[in-house]
Amino acid sequence: MALLLKNALCIDPAVSLNAVKDILIRDGEIVEIGDPGTVDLPKGISRDLEGKILIPGLVDMHVHLRDPGLEYKEDIESGGRAAAKGGFTAVLAMPNTKPTCDNASIARNMIEKALNTTRTRIYVSGAMTAGLKGESITEMGDMARVGVVAFTDDGRGVQNDAMMRLAMEYAKTFNKPVLSHCQVEDLSAKGSINEGATSTRLGLQGWPAAAEEIQIARDIALCELTGCSLHIQHISTAKGVELVAQAKANGLPVTCEVTPHHLFLSEEDIDETYNTSFKMNPPLRTRDDMLALQQYLVSGMIDCVATDHAPHAPHEKAMEFELAPFGTTGLETALPLLITEMVSTGKLTWELLVERMAHAPRYILGLPHVKLEVGCTADLTVIDKQAIYDVSAESFESKSQNSAFIGRRLKGCASDVYVAGYASLEDREVVGL
Numbered sequence: 001m002a003l004l005l006k007n008a009l010c011i012d013p014a015v016s017l018n019a020v021k022d023i024l025i026r027d028g029e030i031v032e033i034g035d036p037g038t039v040d041l042p043k044g045i046s047r048d049l050e051g052k053i054l055i056p057g058l059v060d061m062h063v064h065l066r067d068p069g070l071e072y073k074e075d076i077e078s079g080g081r082a083a084a085k086g087g088f089t090a091v092l093a094m095p096n097t098k099p100t101c102d103n104a105s106i107a108r109n110m111i112e113k114a115l116n117t118t119r120t121r122i123y124v125s126g127a128m129t130a131g132l133k134g135e136s137i138t139e140m141g142d143m144a145r146v147g148v149v150a151f152t153d154d155g156r157g158v159q160n161d162a163m164m165r166l167a168m169e170y171a172k173t174f175n176k177p178v179l180s181h182c183q184v185e186d187l188s189a190k191g192s193i194n195e196g197a198t199s200t201r202l203g204l205q206g207w208p209a210a211a212e213e214i215q216i217a218r219d220i221a222l223c224e225l226t227g228c229s230l231h232i233q234h235i236s237t238a239k240g241v242e243l244v245a246q247a248k249a250n251g252l253p254v255t256c257e258v259t260p261h262h263l264f265l266s267e268e269d270i271d272e273t274y275n276t277s278f279k280m281n282p283p284l285r286t287r288d289d290m291l292a293l294q295q296y297l298v299s300g301m302i303d304c305v306a307t308d309h310a311p312h313a314p315h316e317k318a319m320e321f322e323l324a325p326f327g328t329t330g331l332e333t334a335l336p337l338l339i340t341e342m343v344s345t346g347k348l349t350w351e352l353l354v355e356r357m358a359h360a361p362r363y364i365l366g367l368p369h370v371k372l373e374v375g376c377t378a379d380l381t382v383i384d385k386q387a388i389y390d391v392s393a394e395s396f397e398s399k400s401q402n403s404a405f406i407g408r409r410l411k412g413c414a415s416d417v418y419v420a421g422y423a424s425l426e427d428r429e430v431v432g433l
């Protein structure tokens, strides 16, 4: 069955494309791209996307799908729906499931379940240390063989320097990147927000920037020592990015991601209501950090946007601030936020949005490239830049509603998503298997 997508403004900097085109898809691949009205559709479905923007499918390389073991928060099926609603064709699941994804059989189960339950491509990362405890290395080779694409102990920093070195040496052997959650636990201790004026004012224990930056610096040194590709997760301070930029300038294979919440919220958004949806790890930092992160995303010092989608049940977040778990959901708000706050305001071009949300994550993870050119897989995201999205608890496909952005009115969101030519989202409605 062929699919003809007509009249969309097609944007892809990888092939220097920014023009209204018709795109013909057959057997999951782009088979023809032509000026409007010039592409024949012998037999199949045609969709008129006039006024919309069509780009290579977005990838979120940092999500918590809670499956197996914590399915009351999210599962692979609901996470796949949330991804489609948010405009993503693929996500990378973190291994802090229950049990931990620290061996090949759990990884294989996740990969197989995903193939049977969702159209969204679910990539799986494996733990570097057993149970994320930082004590013994996992069988990375077994996990790599069943299709794990990266290794990480996300949720925790690896506290022991020699263990981190060993993990990076192993990962390099299998030619996989290490994704690093940077946190010196002796320093962050029981802190629940950034250490500074706000933590003092609200009487909450602080989680200092240094606890993140020290481990970024350590991991860069270990990258130099081992030669393993290193990706710093959810970077939250200007200084952290500057460390990464210096490493890049020195020719090291280091990249980093930023979350929408660190781009558009700061510690100043936490007030006397103690809204636990604003409790993140790493915490929301200063307003100066937030503004610097936006600039660094534009300049390319930050490689990509990733959401750290962290669903939690209402009873878990409805606790005292210091007891509530860390995290906000992010899959469904990321693209609308980036469009509203950065593209529509002229800070970020559509081309750079495609670089930071579609091309860079694939490059970092070593996934197949998706470009708007003949022969490429038809993983595509279609954007309606006029669509209004009022973020509310009821709006989510995710099982969880712990979003820090509830109440916002955003303009611009995904209207259609195609994975290998099959719709996972159509006219803003999720389409299942």
Ligand SMILES: [Zn+2]
Binding pocket: 154, 155, 156, 181, 233, 234, 281, 282
């Ligand atoms: Zn993390």
